[in-house]
Amino acid sequence: MTQINPQQTPMSKQEPQVRAKNFNEVGLGYTREEAIAEAKRCLKCKKALCVSGCPVNIDIPIFIAAIMEGDFNKALQIIKAKNSLPGVCGRVCPQEDQCEKKCILGVKNEPVSIGRLERAAADFGQDNAPVRGQGDKEKVAVVGAGPAGLTIAGDLARIGYQVTVFEALHKPGGVLVYGIPEFRLPKAIVEQEVESIKKLGVDLRVDQLIGRTFTIEDLQKDGYKAVFIASGAGFPKFMNIPGENLNGVYSANEFLTRVNLMKAYLFPGYDTPIKKARKVAVIGGGNVAMDSARTALRLGAEKVFNIYRRSRKEMPARAEEIENAIEEGIQMEFLVNPIRILDDGQGWVKGLECLRMELGACDESGRCRPVPIKGSEFILDVEQVIIAIGTAANPLISTTTPDLKINKWGYIEAEEATGQTSKAGVFAGGDIVTGSATVISAMGAARKSAEAIAEYLKNK
């Protein structure tokens, strides 16, 4: 047997000092040769554990074998049988916690870089025109064009259902277009993947806010035999600390939507403005916080602090993105909790008062509670504060759909295996069921629900 390289083939990136000043993609992707070299590391396991780590069960060893032979078209085809958004997932999936975590090579060495290979398949492979399923089956409505909605639309169209997607914003993509920045996920990639779903015959309608333009019941009356709700979890949370409504305080959703969806970084070429600040504090420890901090830097900030109340170990953001952020010069402030935003006397932010924390008692999962250290107050000199502490469920659909059950946090109750809700013919999946999670878990839920909806309509 030939010797296997214990380490992953590295992927080149833009240099930190350079990329911190532009919005171009940070990771440059493998070349074909690098992809083939990395593919050669895979053992093509008979019982491939990696597949069970992928929420949509891509046939990983098979697509990697195709790459090894240099057949990127075939690799893409294999992936697309299970995943309609490979260019997206190859870039933003937390692979280290999913497929790659289960890879057998990872026991002793570095796992196969499955995500980067998936991206290479999407970058180099040609998609032979996808085909719409035979026959005009029933009408199905999908609410929201994020990863969950796009996935189920593609899946159901492929088996012949007439699918209409209703999207509230003027562009499809959900968090992929309004939240995740260009430098991590170029919008052209999202557009391409949306186009390939449209080619399946999916009718994608923008500017349709369900709950207002139509209710779920209107859709049912209009002849949609099944409805899938994939409206995400986009109601921003605030901290309820003094000063939160001062000018210069943004929710991460607002900040990122201005920059990504509305392209405020190109202002005045694009009309939507954004305040460019010299010193910025971002509050939170997830991907959303990392994206906000790195965006603020790219807008020209001299200093960006990331405030997190626990330690690095507890940060929910992807490891790679935390590293990228630090390399670019984001200053991490761990074990720090904001308590007040200071007013400059004119109604604008002048600083952020914080308290230092220490880790107290830990729960079974090893996550420890931060407790404040008395008398440790200090003030960070900033003129902009971005709050990225998470989102809640938007109550619009639940309050306008009487018999739709929600849990105590407002998320829609749905059976895990099928997405079936308390209302007949209505299914749900993605962040609106689980709360903020990941792109691929939203897609996984959609895939399961596609099967359940097909089953439901057959038996109807």
Place this chain on the structure above:
Amino acid sequence: MYKIVTRRELAPNVKFIEVEAKDIAAKVQPGQFVILRLDEPGERIPLTVADFNRSKGTISIIFQEVGKTTKQLGLLQAGENITNIVGPLGQPTHIEKVGTVVCVGGGVGTASMYPITRAFKETGNKVITIIGGRSQDYIIWEKEIGVISDTLIVTTDDGSYGEKGLATKPLEEMIRKKEKIDLVIAIGPVIMMKAVSHLTKSCGIKTIVSLNPIMLDGTGMCGVCRVEVNNETRFACFHGPDFDGHLVNFDLLMHRLKTYPEEEKISLEKCEHCRK
């Protein structure tokens, strides 16, 4: 694409457009608004539905040209299209029979008030309407609103038409004369809504105002439209735009509206077709 079928100039820099938007026309209720976007680089801006025709499938909008987007919108002619319109957004105004309702409209706020006034009238209320403007040229929708009001009072700041003074003046007099008022609706410049709310608070007359903070998505996703009502943060696009005027922090609203003065100036200066 949403086609403009009628376009008219109502006052200097105030325009009326009627737009084909079948789904919105079918659903919209008084007090609701839409968000539109003119083209790819365009901003999303909120505008109230000033009227609707369910059978024709159209909605009407009355807007004041104050910056880049509204000026650009003002240049569109009948037959031309608006790229994106989403709606109806916000909670409808709560309409019920209460007795006597005084509707106070200032500037283009008068247009926003029109469908609300009509709904109160149709529900069997006695409706007294006060509309105010800077001068005669700025009094809009007088005839239309007159038809649906039991009494119509017009005021101008400079006295060039109707009574001289602010729109709050006739209301003040009614209160002084202890006329029976069960509800006040005020829509217009923030400063006017603040004055009306201040006036009615002292005598305990319930007052509803329609808030107009900066908005982005209009669905509850971004939080830019947050306002303070009874010391709690509310999203105007979702919980509003109507709120109890006695509980609103108007100063905060005015301040937050001034987030982007420099940028708005740059946008307008850069916009060549806005300069005619």
